[in-house]
Amino acid sequence: MSNTKRNKRRKDSYSPTSEQFKLIRTGIDFSGIDEKKQVILITSPESGTGKSTVSSHLAVAYAEKGARTLLIDADMRKPTLHKRFSKNLHLGLSNVMTGDISLEDSIQEVELRASTLSILTSGPIPPNPNDLLSSKKMSELIEALRDSFDKIIIDTPPVTIVSDALVLADSADGTVLVCRYHKTLKRKKQNMPSTNSGSQKRN
Numbered sequence: 001m002s003n004t005k006r007n008k009r010r011k012d013s014y015s016p017t018s019e020q021f022k023l024i025r026t027g028i029d030f031s032g033i034d035e036k037k038q039v040i041l042i043t044s045p046e047s048g049t050g051k052s053t054v055s056s057h058l059a060v061a062y063a064e065k066g067a068r069t070l071l072i073d074a075d076m077r078k079p080t081l082h083k084r085f086s087k088n089l090h091l092g093l094s095n096v097m098t099g100d101i102s103l104e105d106s107i108q109e110v111e112l113r114a115s116t117l118s119i120l121t122s123g124p125i126p127p128n129p130n131d132l133l134s135s136k137k138m139s140e141l142i143e144a145l146r147d148s149f150d151k152i153i154i155d156t157p158p159v160t161i162v163s164d165a166l167v168l169a170d171s172a173d174g175t176v177l178v179c180r181y182h183k184t185l186k187r188k189k190q191n192m193p194s195t196n197s198g199s200q201k202r203n
Contacts, residue, residue, distance in 0.1 A: 021054075021061040028174065039142060039152045041172035043165040044179065047158050051178040052080045055155035058176075063117040067150040070107070070118045074168060075157045076129035079122035085110050087121055094123030096141065097132045103141070118149070134167035142171045 028037055042058070044051040052075070059071035072093065073081040082089040087108045095101045110117040126132055145152055154172065156165035169175060 017057065018061065018064075021057040024054075024058060024176075025061045025065070028176070031174065035173065037174040038146060038150065039154065039172045039174075041154045041156055041165060041168055041175045043156045043159045043175060043177060045158060045160050045177065047078075047161065049158075049178045049180045051158075052084070052155050054176065054178050055153050056081065056084050059117055059119075059151075059153040060112060062151040062153070063112055063115045066115065068118075068148070069151045069153065070120060070145060070149040072120045072152065072154045073122040074133060074154050074164065076122045076125055076132070076164070077157055077162065079125070081119060081155060082121040085117075085119055087119055089121050090124050092121035092123030094126045094132060096120075096123070097135070097137060098126075103144070130162065130164055130167060133164050138168070139171050 028040065031037060040058075042051050042055040052073075055071060059069050063069040071081060073079050074093065076094060079089060081087075082092075085108075087110070091101065091108070092106055096103050096106050106123070107118050107120055110119055132138060142152070154168060156168060159165040159177075165175075
């Protein structure tokens with residue numbers, strides 16, 4: 001292969017955004033030297049911070065590294081990941097929790113440039129998201145998924161608005177808190193309820 005083709009391929013695979021998420025990915029990996037961060041929960045202190053964007057890009061960054069990666073949309077109140085990846089909303093997490101479909105039938109695949117990302121959309125919006133997410137069945141589901149995936153990224157609602165992220169925190173190995181630069185009030189971030197001791201705050 002000529003140098004021109006190599007340089008073109010390198011240029012095509014580079015973007016400032018993807019490089020930033022690779023840095024975040026590396027930071028998470030180094031934070032798990034003593035304890036593996038396999039299940040990562042993404043939340044924020046308020047809406048409009050871009051947490052679902054962070055969840056999506058972080059999942060892609062892990063998948064492109066070669067990790068078997070699953071992205072879960074646990075924001076059952078305002079799901080968005082199905083739109084980002086053009087996947088079926090009505091075939092997802094809430095269906096699995098209510099026993100309508102099997103886990104295997106609910107996981108959808110996203111073809112990336114040189115790898116595959118698995119996604120579990122939220123499913124139909126239930127009347128009781130917190131009850132589903134705090135159930136024993138949900139914790140058992142996450143434990144079962146650990147055997148099939150290297151990384152599990154869980155997108156959850158803002159932690160100061162509803163407690164959905166808090167009830168999932170015990171099943172996660174770490175938490176990424178997404179804040180908006182010059183937008184998120186420091187007081188709101190400091191007064192947030194604690195998720196777990198393995199949290200990672202990202203601005």
